[in-house]
Amino acid sequence: MAERFDEEALRAVGVRIDAEHPEGIVFDPHQPQLRVTDLSAVRGDGIFETMLAERGHVRKFAAHLDRLQSSAAITDIGIPPQDAWRAAVELGLDEFRSRGGLPDEVAVRITASRGVEGEPASDDPAFSGTYWVLLTPVTEKVKTSRGRTISVTLLDRGYDSGASERAPWLLLGAKTLSYAVNMAALRWAAKHGHDDVIFTSSDGNVLEGPVSSILLGRRSSDGRVHLRTPSPDAGILPGTTQATIFRAAEQAGWETSAGPVTTEDLHSAQFLWLTGSVKLVSPIGRIDDHSVAVDDELTAALLSFLNEAG
Amino acid sequence: MAERFDEEALRAVGVRIDAEHPEGIVFDPHQPQLRVTDLSAVRGDGIFETMLAERGHVRKFAAHLDRLQSSAAITDIGIPPQDAWRAAVELGLDEFRSRGGLPDEVAVRITASRGVEGEPASDDPAFSGTYWVLLTPVTEKVKTSRGRTISVTLLDRGYDSGASERAPWLLLGAKTLSYAVNMAALRWAAKHGHDDVIFTSSDGNVLEGPVSSILLGRRSSDGRVHLRTPSPDAGILPGTTQATIFRAAEQAGWETSAGPVTTEDLHSAQFLWLTGSVKLVSPIGRIDDHSVAVDDELTAALLSFLNEAG
Numbered sequence: 001m002a003e004r005f006d007e008e009a010l011r012a013v014g015v016r017i018d019a020e021h022p023e024g025i026v027f028d029p030h031q032p033q034l035r036v037t038d039l040s041a042v043r044g045d046g047i048f049e050t051m052l053a054e055r056g057h058v059r060k061f062a063a064h065l066d067r068l069q070s071s072a073a074i075t076d077i078g079i080p081p082q083d084a085w086r087a088a089v090e091l092g093l094d095e096f097r098s099r100g101g102l103p104d105e106v107a108v109r110i111t112a113s114r115g116v117e118g119e120p121a122s123d124d125p126a127f128s129g130t131y132w133v134l135l136t137p138v139t140e141k142v143k144t145s146r147g148r149t150i151s152v153t154l155l156d157r158g159y160d161s162g163a164s165e166r167a168p169w170l171l172l173g174a175k176t177l178s179y180a181v182n183m184a185a186l187r188w189a190a191k192h193g194h195d196d197v198i199f200t201s202s203d204g205n206v207l208e209g210p211v212s213s214i215l216l217g218r219r220s221s222d223g224r225v226h227l228r229t230p231s232p233d234a235g236i237l238p239g240t241t242q243a244t245i246f247r248a249a250e251q252a253g254w255e256t257s258a259g260p261v262t263t264e265d266l267h268s269a270q271f272l273w274l275t276g277s278v279k280l281v282s283p284i285g286r287i288d289d290h291s292v293a294v295d296d297e298l299t300a301a302l303l304s305f306l307n308e309a310g
Numbered sequence: 311m312a313e314r315f316d317e318e319a320l321r322a323v324g325v326r327i328d329a330e331h332p333e334g335i336v337f338d339p340h341q342p343q344l345r346v347t348d349l350s351a352v353r354g355d356g357i358f359e360t361m362l363a364e365r366g367h368v369r370k371f372a373a374h375l376d377r378l379q380s381s382a383a384i385t386d387i388g389i390p391p392q393d394a395w396r397a398a399v400e401l402g403l404d405e406f407r408s409r410g411g412l413p414d415e416v417a418v419r420i421t422a423s424r425g426v427e428g429e430p431a432s433d434d435p436a437f438s439g440t441y442w443v444l445l446t447p448v449t450e451k452v453k454t455s456r457g458r459t460i461s462v463t464l465l466d467r468g469y470d471s472g473a474s475e476r477a478p479w480l481l482l483g484a485k486t487l488s489y490a491v492n493m494a495a496l497r498w499a500a501k502h503g504h505d506d507v508i509f510t511s512s513d514g515n516v517l518e519g520p521v522s523s524i525l526l527g528r529r530s531s532d533g534r535v536h537l538r539t540p541s542p543d544a545g546i547l548p549g550t551t552q553a554t555i556f557r558a559a560e561q562a563g564w565e566t567s568a569g570p571v572t573t574e575d576l577h578s579a580q581f582l583w584l585t586g587s588v589k590l591v592s593p594i595g596r597i598d599d600h601s602v603a604v605d606d607e608l609t610a611a612l613l614s615f616l617n618e619a620g
Contacts, residue, residue, distance in 0.1 A: 032342040043489035044354020132346050158473040158480045167466045169494040178488030179353035184479040
């Protein structure tokens with residue numbers, strides 16, 4: 001097991017972006033790259049996106065770059081232009097090719113840190129921080145977990161539904177590196193026999209998973225399918241995978257809606273899924289002590305929406 | 311200004327702790343030390359403490375090591391024994407001495423990261439993560455800011471008073487690296503003309519500052535002084551500086567108390583201070599649009615409590 005990890009990890013590729021290398025420069029992620037004074041490590045003060053590159057094609061790249069830009073605006077972190085990120089990711093994929101093999105699936109994580117306090121890396125705000133791309137082959141474990149039924153626990157995220165609008169300093173719409181709570185929630189779930197988490201607001205609204213979005217599904221008596229997801233004004237991240245599914249679903253004649261989702265809605269939902277950029281779609285078969293029905297046909301349809309959209 | 315920063319930063323000292331160097335090994339904090347896969351930088355998944363070393367003596371070292379251990383227990387991060395941290399800090403102070411001069415005041419930040427996912431640094435849980443000490447001479451700017459009157463804004467922390475007890479996965483009693491919200495609150499304050507922030511719960515209780523504790527003070531008509539601070543069960547960090555002040559105050563015959571503090575209590579308080587390990591004591595002269603009285607004699611007394619306690 002440890003050996004497999006090493007092998008896989010050895011194959012990861014890093015690409016740094018800075019003012020001298022706006023299109024990126026390759027580094028070895030097994031070597032130290034960050035100073036301990038980098039604010040990413042000092043205070044989780046940075047933003048990120050995780051994407052899936054399938055046979056060298058990054059899925060919904062534009063949507064992720066747009067969300068990174070939105071996170072940058074919320075957190076006031078200067079970031080390189082989108083072209084720089086695209087070039088850096090391409091450079092990383094090329095590095096795999098020149099080593100003799102691009103894996104069929106690569107998880108691509110782009111990170112922008114505020115940099116080192118008091119020492120901007122450049123006078124140009126777009127390059128004042130620390131920026132890198134980490135490309136990691138997707139493991140077999142992750143690939144085979146897709147579409148597999150999971151058990152989730154509902155955990156209170158502590159915020160009420162009005163917090164996002166009332167208190168912008170809570171950064172609720174930004175995907176920041178300050179993920180300790182998300183990880184603690186996942187550890188809590190694992191300790192209590194669950195695979196994942198659905199966060200709720202303190203006033204009983206359904207939010208999102210620590211690293212995923214939530215979809216509710218229903219088949220009407222006439223066979224029509226309706227998908228629903230909590231709306232972004234609940235103080236959650238707009239899910240890029242959820243958005244892709246919704247677009248394809250609408251083209252397939254399904255109904256979709258976004259709006260408040262209560263825990264009662266969740267418990268009375270016919271079908272439920274978590275969605276994410278790398279894990280794609282996971283049907284939920286249990287919420288705490290309640291069983292939830294699973295419809296393999298619908299799950300397959302959601303997965304094919306994603307695979308076809310690319 | 312940039313030049314002064316460089317000079318100061320050049321003088322910082324780093325000490326890493328690992329299984330091979332349980333008493334620490336010096337590194338240059340201007341050189342990369344962390345991999346981009348270190349969870350401190352990936353997810354703000356680590357814990358820390360900041361202390362003040364005055365002429366080589368670390369103030370309230372034991373209280374900080376105890377709080378680090380408490381944070382470690384809450385986050386389930388393995389950390390080296392207290393002796394290892396003490397030895398590493400001593401090594402860092404010695405490095406200053408061997409370079410020809412220990413600054414009279416050094417800020418000592420100790421950090422424990424969960425390490426690299428799937429690749430524990432050691433089989434021994436106490437050394438499985440990434441551990442380092444960063445020693446930075448305290449700037450003149452910080453020294454002269456002590457005791458100076460500040461203006462604060464009240465900002466909603468988003469959580470209600472019951473969140474800490476109800477939802478332990480929120481890690482409210484741990485000092486984690488996931489500080490993006492704390493920094494966003496301070497930026498918000500600066501943009502709105504304030505020096506600092508006091509966080510409140512969504513149900514109107516006073517919590518703490520993003521990097522400090524809050525003290526309320528009152529002089530009775532008979533001249534007796536009473537100090538009050540929000541109690542830790544409000545989901546805040548127990549302040550080590552506040553605790554030192556309270557012990558000394560009690561010995562001086564002052565009254566002290568800890569308990570719920572409402573925003574009404576804050577607005578009707580006679581005197582207010584923020585306290586922290588490096589900035590020590592800052593009297594509050596304004597909360598948003600309200601003026602607050604400042605008593606220089608009391609502020610001097612609080613500072614001397616800290617200086618005498620060492």
